[in-house]
Amino acid sequence: MGRQPCCDKLGVKKGPWTAEEDKKLINFILNNGQCCWRAVPKLAGLCRCGKSCRLRWTNYLRPDLKRGLLTEAEEQLVIDLHARLGNRWSKIASRLPGRTDNEIKNHWNTHIKKKLLKMGIDPVTHEPLNKEAKATETTSHADHLQLQEPNDNNIRISENSSSSPSDHHNFSSDESNFLSIGDDPLTSCLWGVETPQLVDPSWEFPGLWDENFAGLLHCQDFGIQDFGIDCFDDVEAVNSLNTLGTDHNL
DNA sequence: AATCTCCCCAACCGCCTATCC
DNA sequence: AGGATAGGCGGTTGGGGAGAT
Structure with missing residues (x-):
């Protein structure tokens, strides 16, 4: 029998993500939250495997990510x-x-x-x-x-x-x-003897997401206008951000 | 300037675990 | 209980950039 692949191998794009694909993924997650990665590519209009979308999001697009070398x-x-x-x-x-x-x-x-x-x-x-x-x-x-x-x-x-x-x-x-x-x-x-406090209190959710989303826009290679969404003043969008935030706050 | 080598890191692969039915 | 499925994790790879020759 064997396991079903996580995605339909035919027509699934691989390799580096384009800015356009990033946009689509971010747009989708902002509007719908993180759920059922398998369905994300189809719903977001991406020719990607769900797994690939999850990885791209968690490793690169998540707004709470720090960029740059480790201190x-x-x-x-x-x-x-x-x-x-x-x-x-x-x-x-x-x-x-x-x-x-x-x-x-x-x-x-x-x-x-x-x-x-x-x-x-x-x-x-x-x-x-x-x-x-x-x-x-x-x-x-x-x-x-x-x-x-x-x-x-x-x-x-x-x-x-x-x-x-x-x-x-x-x-x-x-x-x-x-x-x-x-x-x-x-x-x-x-x-040495002392244990440095590394956990930045400001990182704690909630409230972090909306603050850091601005950071995302600076950190990524595209700006808010590139998303084609002006949802950041939108109450619904903020709610979705908070929902996402709580998902991260494990 | 061209070529080669090395290094870095984004992304993929395959396995494992959790959850659902 | 056990098979199917999705999500998560760690190992590995390969493309591209930087530095060396």
Whole structure:
């Protein structure tokens, strides 16, 4: 049988999005909100797969996105979170307002990995490279981690945790348990003692969307007039924005 | 100026999970 | 309970730009 493809492969456009397509997608979501991505292309008049629309929206068009390179503080937070969560980019991204998992993943692979290697730190285990080499002679990294006392200030690893720190699928879903700074030697080194407050309070919804939508118009390569909609003074449009905003406020 | 190489990042692919019926 | 479907996630790729030769 096999699974039905997420979209009709015939006639589905791939590759970079054009400004025109962006316009259509933004226009549609502003008017209808995010629902049923599978139906979005048809309803929005796009020859795209629903998945592609979702990705384009979440990774590029969302008005609450920050643009540009990660700041030093954001980068260090990513390193810390990666040490605790592994390659769970979406979880990491959820801790960095305005950043997407894709963006963080890309930044990790292109910048942070190299940076850590340069510092002599294994980007996978977050252990010093020479120490890591020694450690593999005697015991696995998992064993090493499991030797740590379960402590409320430490990362929580279950007894049957997987062998790689990048594969910590046994974390409690309650992530409030893991985010603590200072006990991990690497992050202590990177962060110092204090944990910077990165979460911009202004990012909190609601009310954010309408403010940031103006930002979208500046950030993107097109202006409000390009959307062909003058809905931003429109009460209904503002309501739709707020609806969207609450969708993001998980 | 032309060509080559490397790097970055947007986008795709395939798998997994959640939800619905 | 289990199959079908949609959404979400992480790994990977390829086009394009920047810098080197």
